[in-house]
Amino acid sequence: MLFNSLHFLTFFPIVLAAYFSIPQRWKWLLLLSASCYFYMVFIPKYILVLFALILIDYTAGIIIERAQGRRRKRWLAASLIANIGLLGFFKYFNFASANLAAFFSALHCGFVIPNLDVALPLGLSFHTFQSMSYTIEVYRGAQKAERHLGMYALYVLFFPQLVAGPIERPQNLLHQFYERREFDYQDAADGFKRIVWGLFKKTVIADRLAVFVNEVYGNSGAYNGAALIVATYLFALQIYCDFSGYTDIALGVARTMRFKLGENFNRPYFSRSIGEFWKSWHISLTTWFFDYVYSALPWRWYASLLFVFLLSGLWHGANWTFVLWGAMHGFYMVVSILTRETRRRMVAFLHLDRAPVLRKTWQQLATFHLVALAYVPFRAKSLSETWAIMVKIFNFSDWRLPLHFKSDITGLWIALAAALLLGCIERAQRDAWGSISFPGKPPIRWVVYFAMVLIVVCLGKFEAQSFVYFQF
């Protein structure tokens, strides 16, 4: 079920009303049933994959806690292999077989593995990572193994963050299911505000920009460099509004039920370096990789860093374009760390430290452009298309913007105006949306809130368009 669908608009009030109307002891069961329903609306039979994952990690958690010495490690390895195996089977089997076939074909061997005709279970990468974080934390002794199968299942299946995160640690989420939760006006109001804010990002900005971006990237051969540059900038905006919009709705939905999920974004496009960008973009995934992979690698820092970013690229999708995207970010990171001292000296030489605003703006612009450039392989369908787009972008001969787009130009202007509003609000904002209020007296605040709802209802694109990160 999509957050921006009519179905969710009917599902959520039913769950919320029921949640605050039933006794505490049944609340977990209601949330679990609602989460199963939420997931089964996509492809019902894939709930079985999730149940298998839950059973494996639930059992592994208990055994790891009881076991001693090497057995603990063996059970952890077994659990991780099961998780990664499941992910690999559904997500990477066809990718691996296609690459093996190409490799053997280059060697003139007729070795072909048939492709699997299975769809990727929605959000599989997210819930396998969440499950793995549970067994790792139990292994590390930071979390007690959960004995209540229903509660553990709810930890994996909790519907607000089921299909696209944030990837929660058990220490943050599991205990919340046991806590007594009565209705609270402030949490409900904050939750609803955040849901509206997320819908604004998704339906008014992301989905309207998607029309233009899909058109240009869908026929990249037909458009010149100028159109592709504009489409790449717009894709940067689209993916941020799409994913952070999803996260806002997820956090808002959880907040109305008085659950607190971790923040996933912190104004990433205002970052002054690639390192800062990764501390504010998809925070739950970045910290997952650094806590569980980077810290466990025995290599030198730059090799580990590159490896983690390649892995992060592969996590996003079974395509070399994502690997290239990860490699670009890994390269940016390594170069930025290696050149830190040189850049500091250059700033001193140019006396840029006397103009902090100029320096900050330059850093933000440079970071944004590096990130936007890496979106070319992220959005392109193949490496050859990536190359063709890059050639067009850096071929400075044709700068005329084709003005006869087939897409909805009014929609594009609406999205750009809304994105400007978003930029201003984010710039002024010091904290997450949910925990702040507009300054001013209640009537003014309410006018602003209602205006926001009206903008979403009037100018939003409600076509139940899927979120970009659902495919991962």
Place this chain on the structure above:
Amino acid sequence: MMDFNRQRLLLFGIRGLGIFSFIILLVAKCPYARVLNSLCVDDMVYGNTYRDAKLRPFKVRLPDPVGDVPAISDPKRPGAHRLFFIGDCASQAHYGMKALVLQLSERLREPIYYDHLDDLLNPACLFQEEAPHSQAPGRVLVVDSVEFALVRRLSKSRPCPAPVSAKARPFESWAPVVWSNKIINVLFLDIERRLHFLLTNSKLTAPFVESWNTALFARFCLLPASEPMVSLAPPFLFSSTETSPILSSSFYAPHDDALVLTIAKNLEEISNTLRSQYNVELIFLPVPNKFTIYHRFVTADRYDNFLPRLDEELRRRGVRTVRLYEPFLRSQEFVYHPSDSNWNRYGASITLEEVVRAIEEARR
């Protein structure tokens, strides 16, 4: 005290909304509830663009269908007929006219075996139960397909499924599977579409949706996603299936020569199988999209001549076709309804003439 009251008020609102949403979900999902409440008709057939768009300037009163859709003949015994029709445009009863297949039957004064064209169906499979070479001459099969579905239906070769022995019991027919599929269908599937349909067509909400959509169109030129292109003079609504740049079914989808060759090759294969094994002459009837004929009212973009190119290739390969593109284009009267993607009485009459001529030629 103030906070306490606000808290109670909001909780009361949430509970009320929950109950209301539950009723809506039940009504949307349960056909009996819809009928009992007579909220809306259960008409989700493709075509009626006003029904989806709800834009007042495009509201046109369409005449009611004349005559019922004929019952499908016994699907197990097509062999008793001489004329067969498989398609999606011809078998439906449209506004103010009989289904084309009924008109054709009356005109030729012979019964017609007809069936709906399934996306996965190879028309030659219709005859696979028959003994080869045992049939009378003059048998003709007309296959019609709307242009936007051509690529989906015919760009891949479709082998006929192996006949299932009486003893073999396919997995899908096991009772637990049948029942779990039924439950899944009732609980999970198709809800979004039904809710949208209910919202745009129920007597309670349709007037509001119409006012809202019309205001958005008037103020911001915003169009509903289902009909992203319109022409104001004449007032035509065009469906996204035919116009969206990102859909493979649309006017803007690339139809390169390789695709045309693939479709023509698959049709030639079907035609040869029908001719050599079952003594049936195939007549292929591709029906142009409404946007293919009237895109000039909306855009300066040029048609890539997909249908004429396909027609040329099919004729070159000896497959009989009915060419509607040029007669529709030449027609002085509109051949499609303004607020529907299906042909009107005039379009159907042109098609009828062309089909009759093609059948007579095939039987000669």
